Amino acid sequence: MKIKWLVLGLYLLVNSLSILLFWLGAQVQTGIRMDIDVLAIVLAILLPGGIIFFFASQFERRIRKINDAIAGILQEEFRPAHHPEDSDELGTLSRAITNLGQQVNLSMLNNRQEAQKIQAILAGMQEGVISLDHVGRIVLLNRAAERLFGREQEAVRDKHFSELYGFEELEDLVTQALEKGISGQIELVTDSKLIIRAQVSPITGEKVRSQGAVIVCYDITEIRRLELLRTEFVGNVSHELRTPLTSIKGFVETLLDGASDVPHLRERFLNIIHKETLRLQRLVDELLTLSRIENQRQDSGQGMSKVQEAYEKIRPVIEPYAEAKKIELEIKIPRDLPEVGIGIDLLSQVLLNLMENAVKYTVKGKVWLHAFHDDGKILLEFGDTGCGIPEGDLPRIFERFYRVDKARSREQGGTGLGLSIVKHIVEGVKGKITVASELGSGSVFICELPTGNGEKKNEEESKEGNL
Structure with a gap:
């Protein structure tokens, strides 16, 4: 029941009883019957009733505003409104609620900003972060944790950690952190062959039991x-x-x-x-x-050179070596071949290592070097008719000290570093080296190197753009 109707009803009831008692008293005292003026009675009841109804409505309106303000605070939708500066109790209560709502709004805004900052920090972290509540349910996964464990936050939120990953040792650390407040660390291997170091720390509070736990994960696969x-x-x-x-x-x-x-x-x-x-x-x-x-990998491509000039530098080494082994050399380097975006010393090193390897592992037949210009790149093809490389060894031949046949390599004076040096030089100038080989039929190495013209053009375009 609304307050204004309650107040009005009480007024009418009390007023009616008062009039009735007054009339009965008059009857008893005079002993005679009195005519009741109906109009006077109606006015006596309705006029004060109207006044009471007006003030009760005002009272109800003020209470409703106070109630709306409190509901807005509870629903996080508080909007400060101008209230009359009344000095009564309701005015004091209204001002107090307005101040409270403004403080709550400010506090919620600060909390929201802090939460956004934390979310941005967690999203930008390379370390994976998993937050658990007091019973081990997942509250939060940042992007790094989603990548490391292959799960999205929306799919795992509110699920128990043990239901998702099945790492028993990590689950034991989580249990210790939640029940005993003890931190722990462990290394894991995921299904995607990533090696992860996980640090589990309890979230402590005033109570003895932890309020939750945080798992921080580091990808140490590369390390x-x-x-x-x-x-x-x-x-x-x-x-x-x-x-x-x-x-x-x-x-x-x-x-x-x-x-x-x-x-x-x-x-x-x-x-x-x-x-x-x-x-x-x-x-x-x-x-x-x-x-x-x-x-000096960043500077390894400084300078430009011609393939023909680089080969002339190594000719006194390669040709006598091939002649001593009675191996035919086939060199095809076009005279109009553009310059390569690599210094002549490094280019000579590439040619020497690959040509020397080809001659070294060829017993009879021929070794060739063919140069091409294709789509802004210089292609250098080094081929031989030697012993070839087993298919299983091809992925590792560019590793340092890796040899297909260790005994034979040492007999021929190899160190196992030549191809590794070539790979670092070529990739240092943003080139690429590939190999194709068949055991007993020989090998073909192809180097893709950037042209010097393309490099100059990029530099000029960059300067024009800066201007």
Whole structure:
């Protein structure tokens, strides 16, 4: 029932009772019958009733505004309204609710802004973040966590963590964090072969039991791969250095023990020592070359050169080598071939390593170098009719120290770094190298290199754009 009707009804009831009692009293005192003036009675009731109804309506309207303001605060839709500066209790209450609503609005705005900042930070993090409530249900996954675990936030929200991933050891850490407030760390391997380091931390509150937990995940796949490569590299370098050093040490000790007095033994041992020393020198030189190329990779393409000029630099090395093995050389480099966007020293290194490899692993037949200009690129094709490369070894031949036939490579003086150096040089100028081979039929390496003209053109366009 509305207040105004309640107040009016109470007024009419009380007023009616008052008139009735007054009339009965008059009857008793006079002992005579009095005529009741109906009009006077009606006016006596309705006139004050109208006044009461008006003030009750005003009272109800003010209460309704206060109620609407409170409902707006509860529904997060509070809109401050101008209220008369009444000095009564309702006016004081109305002002207090208005102030409260404004403070709640400001607090909610600040909270919303902070939540947006947190969402932006979580979305931009490379680390995956998973937030769990006090019973282990997923509250939040950022984008990195979605990528690492292959799940979207909307699909997993409010689901228990153990229902999704099935990593028992990680579930144990989550249980410890929720029940005992203990942090923990573990490494996992996902279905997509990613290696993840997960750090589980409890969200502590005033109560003993944790209010939730946060799982922070780091993708350490690349780190582990690099650690493995570093370990293999150190092992390979140690092995490659140990072999010639052991040989040199052994022959030197033999000479010191008296073999130096025998002319033919002395000459033979010194030749072997010299050969192993050259092998050591070549290994160290190639390691330094590879290190220099890797450290200066951004600048490795500075300069331009012609393929013909680069080949002329290595001709005195390659042609006698091929002639000694009675291998036919076929060189086809067009005179009008555009310049390559790479320095002549690095281009010569590429030609030398690939041509030398082709001659080295070819017993009979021919080795060729064909150059083409195609769609803004220079294609260099290095082919041979040698022993070829097994299909299973093709993905790894550009790795440092990797050899298809280790014993044969060492006999021929190979270090296992030549193709790795070539790959770093070519990719350093945004080129590409591919290989096709068939065991027993030979191999073909193709290098795609950018032309110097294209590089100049890009630089000119860039300068014009800046102007």
